[in-house]
Each structure stands twice: as structure tokens, then as C-alpha cells.
Amino acid sequence: MQPIMTVAExxxxxxxxxxxxxxxxxxxxVVDxxxxxxxxxxxxxxxxxxPGGTVSGPTLFALADVAAYVAILAHIGPVALAVTTNLSINFLRKPEPGALFGRARILKLGKRLAVVExxxxxxxxxxxxAHAVATYSIPPRPTDATDLPGTLIP
Known part of the structure; x- marks a missing residue:
């Protein structure tokens, strides 16, 4: 599957x-x-x-969540309403301050759900x-004017 958005986008x-x-x-x-x-x-x-000078768990959780979201967006386009439905994380080692990278890999990208490691x-x-697996719900895309919110169907 090829990305459809660039790093800059x-x-x-x-x-x-x-x-x-x-x-x-x-x-x-986003670096890649x-x-x-x-x-x-x-x-x-x-x-x-x-306290103690290590990067906090909530910070690592957020990095995993945003990295998964970025991977999905890169491949489906700018869908602001794609939402996390589940995220499981394992904290493996004590991270030091500085650069940390969330390296996301899409395991499944369907019409309604995506799973990212x-x-x-x-x-x-x-x-x-840390290692995480996230599941995202992808909202349906409008196919024509009758699918848009607030549009009356005749």
C-alpha cells in the first residue's frame, strides 16, 4: 500500500x-x-x-497513538475523525529524554478499521x-451529496 500524503502534508x-x-x-x-x-x-x-528524570508513560502512550494515526492518515488522506478504539502498550525499558521515534507499521487497513503496530x-x-498495537475506527466517506451530514434525502 502506497502513502497518498507526504511528510509535509x-x-x-x-x-x-x-x-x-x-x-x-x-x-x-513526522519524519518519514x-x-x-x-x-x-x-x-x-x-x-x-x-519524577526520576525518565520519559513518562503518558508521553509514550501519546507518541504511540499519534504515530499510529499518522501512518493511517498517510495512507487514507486527511480524515480528522478517524479515532482510536483500542491501544495496548508494553513499556519495555526506561527511556531517557531526547529524541524518541514512534515507528508505525500498518498491519491491516480496511474500509472501517485499521490496526497498527x-x-x-x-x-x-x-x-x-515501548511497543504498542492500536486499532482505529475509520469513518465512512461521503460518496455523494446525499451522504453529507445535514443533507435531506428526498
Missing amino acids: INRFLETDFPQLGGKDGGYL VAPGTAVLRLLAGSQHLR VAITPDDEADTV
Whole structure:
């Protein structure tokens, strides 16, 4: 499956439709899309740390969720209403602050559901610090004017 959105298009979409992520200022940046995959980078700074100086679990969870979403968007286009229906994560190693990468791989991309696996690694890719599997619900796309919300069907 070939991506239909570029890295620049996805970053622009996230900045306009999901400003709460903070874009580059929040540390998130899409760095690669390829057939069936996408990579999201998070520069984990002080706002992402828990006591003890390690990157927090909620930060890793968010990185996995957004990376899965990015992989799906790259392959279906800018569908803002695709939503997470399930996400399971395993925390494997203690991540240090700095660059972390959510490396997403689409396992299934159907009309209504997508399943994506995400490995979170540090900059050097040496060790996976967390592994997640996410399921997303994809809303149906309108096929003509009668399918649009608010349209009366004669």
C-alpha cells in the first residue's frame, strides 16, 4: 500500500487540525512515510518527564497513538475523525529524554478499521523502549451529496 500524503502534508494537517499537539514546538514531527509505515519523532524534554528524570508513560502512550494515526492518515488522506478504539502498550525499558521515534507499521487497513503496530525507540534504534498495537475506527466517506451530514434525502 502506497502513502497518498507526504511528510509535509501530514505535518501541516497536524498543525492546523490538532494544534493541541503543539507541532514542532510540542516536540512532534513526522519524519518519514513509506509504503505501510510512518515515523513520528518526539523531542522529549522536561515537560515529558516524570519524577526520576525518565520519559513518562503518558508521553509514550501519546507518541504511540499519534504515530499510529499518522501512518493511517498517510495512507487514507486527511480524515480528522478517524479515532482510536483500542491501544495496548508494553513499556519495555526506561527511556531517557531526547529524541524518541514512534515507528508505525500498518498491519491491516480496511474500509472501517485499521490496526497498527508501533515500536518506540531512541535515536539510535538500539533498543525498543515501548511497543504498542492500536486499532482505529475509520469513518465512512461521503460518496455523494446525499451522504453529507445535514443533507435531506428526498
